[in-house]
Amino acid sequence: MNLAGAWLVRAGGGLAVAFAGHRLPVPQGALAGHPGLGRFLDRQVILGLRPGSFEDAAFAPPGWPRLKAEARVTERLGSVVDVIFAVRTPPVEHGVVVAQFDLATKEPAGQDQEQAGGLESLWTARVNPHTSVRPGRAVELAVDTSAPYWFDPHSGQAIPRRPAGDRSGGA
Secondary structure, rough: EEEEEEEEEEOEEEEEEEEEEEEEEOOOHHHHHHHOOHHEEEEEEEEOOOOOHEEEHHHHOOOOOEEEEEEEEEEOOOOOOOEEEEEEOOOOOOOOHHHHHOOOOOOOOOOHHHHHHOEEEEEEEEEOOOOOOOOEEEEEEOOOOOEEEEEOOOOEEEOOOOOOOOOOOOO
8 A cells, every 4th residue: 555644635626635745636425435534624634545556657548547656666566566666755653544554564554765864655556567667767646536535544443435335424
């Protein structure tokens, strides 16, 4: 899971999530689909994007928002290529979130980056095996924003999705 501290903001009549100099639109149904997410409007939230939520823009469906990055590492895995790239944001260090996604963690996340003086996180994108991206090259990644994960930055707990078929109100 790729994690970043982000801001959920109003943008052009809708919502967007802003982090590390990027601004990605949030689907209209996000607030209805995640009861409790509304309380984070104009506040910080932890954004989670799975590697499969990315695609090389050359192969992405139309309409997916884009972000530019530099590939640090590419790993060809047969049916996909993992692209590791840096995002200029401090690593998410909440103990609950770290425990959920890195059970082997013994030290606080980001300690190595802090010692090295960097404020970046390494993210993974899982893209089409026909990509031409190579380490050290710029890549334009498209992002599927239809199902991001959201976490409370204070508790580290997930802001859950409304169960399928639940039509009750809630914000």
